[in-house]
Amino acid sequence: MKIIFATGNMGKLAEASEILGQGFELVTPAQMGITEEIPETGDTLRANSLQKAEYIYQKTGLDCFADDSGLEVDALGGAPGVYSARYAGDHCSFDDNIDKLLGELAEHPGEPRTARFRTVVTLLVGGEPHFFDGVVEGKIAFERSGTRGFGYDPIFVPDAFAPKTFSEIGIEDKNAISHRGQCLRAMAAWMAENL
Numbered sequence: 001m002k003i004i005f006a007t008g009n010m011g012k013l014a015e016a017s018e019i020l021g022q023g024f025e026l027v028t029p030a031q032m033g034i035t036e037e038i039p040e041t042g043d044t045l046r047a048n049s050l051q052k053a054e055y056i057y058q059k060t061g062l063d064c065f066a067d068d069s070g071l072e073v074d075a076l077g078g079a080p081g082v083y084s085a086r087y088a089g090d091h092c093s094f095d096d097n098i099d100k101l102l103g104e105l106a107e108h109p110g111e112p113r114t115a116r117f118r119t120v121v122t123l124l125v126g127g128e129p130h131f132f133d134g135v136v137e138g139k140i141a142f143e144r145s146g147t148r149g150f151g152y153d154p155i156f157v158p159d160a161f162a163p164k165t166f167s168e169i170g171i172e173d174k175n176a177i178s179h180r181g182q183c184l185r186a187m188a189a190w191m192a193e194n195l
């Protein structure tokens with residue numbers, strides 16, 4: 001099945017392609033000539049996920065899905081959360097965000113480094129939204145380890161693979177337990193049953 005994944009994040013795209021497998025052909029907005037940044041003005045993952053999917057649906061009239069994700073760090077009151085992509089400022093790099101997060105956590109010595117990734121995927125079918133949630137628990141490492149993945153992967157240690165970070169385990173192991181893997185497997189199951 002051919003479907004639009006409303007993302008500009010190539011790390012997410014690589015993971016989604018692997019999770020959904022050969023039965024899906026994922027098309028990005030850029031491949032459809034939609035090159036502007038998709039607005040994300042909500043203050044929840046669900047609102048932003050819906051907003052991204054609806055933006056693409058309105059432009060194309062085609063079924064699509066979007067992923068909004070965030071990293072919640074307990075010692076920082078749940079930050080960066082919905083602001084994970086731009087924690088260190090507009091158009092900052094993944095490295096800038098990691099530096100800021102490790103700097104903020106250094107100001108909370110002795111506090112637990114527990115954290116979790118959350119994703120909300122919105123699937124729009126005929127304009128109707130269907131939501132899928134995923135969460136993976138872990139801890140924030142003191143320094144970066146590993147080279148794979150994207151975003152905060154070099155400092156996120158999922159409980160299931162401790163002490164390895166998401167960047168140290170392969171994409172297959174990450175997808176097997178990740179926030180995104182949970183959402184997209186649930187979405188694929190829903191589609192198999194309902195479409």
Ligand code: ITT
Pocket residue numbers: 006007008009012040052067068069070071084085094097117149150151152153166178180
């Ligand atoms: P979209 O085009 O899909 O919106 P984005 O990168 O802006 O891509 P989000 O708005 O969902 O995505 O921002 C979430 C940020 O959280 C993302 O930029 C990463 O820094 C981080 N993130 C999300 N999922 C992650 C993962 O699986 N591993 C590491 N970091 C992740």
